[in-house]
Amino acid sequence: MAWVSLILAGLCEMFGVAMINKLHKDRNWQSLTLLFIGFGASFLFLAYAMQTLPMGTAYAIWTGIGASGGAIIGMLLYGESKDWRRIVFIAMVLCAAVGLKLVS
Incomplete structure (x- = not known):
């Protein structure tokens, strides 16, 4: 369940x-509210x-999903370079991020 939670955190x-x-x-105010909801849930x-997974692994995967996903959203929705x-x-x-998990 911790991995599902971590993926949801990244999403x-x-x-x-x-947002x-x-x-x-x-x-x-709607955009601001959605921003707080998104980051709060994350x-x-x-x-x-992190109650189950090691901090380093959880943080690396969370930031990897967030950074990569943010870049992909920018390309798909906001016309950023592809x-x-x-x-x-x-x-x-x-x-x-996957490699860090494999060696942990």
Whole structure:
């Protein structure tokens, strides 16, 4: 269950990052509320996962999902560059997080 919680934490982190961008564009209370809900849920799921998983592994995977997911959301929804090199580096971030789990 800790791994499911950690993945949910990463997905909520991605949502929170997307809401930062939305808040920057819209400047309304709904975007701000969704931003707090996204990051709040992310921290709650992360805290639950860290009751079982080692801190270093949990944090690395959480940030990997959040950073990679944020970059992918930017490419898909906000017109950011889809250059193949960006995709390679996103894959490297995800591989590093998986590699950390494998050696832990």
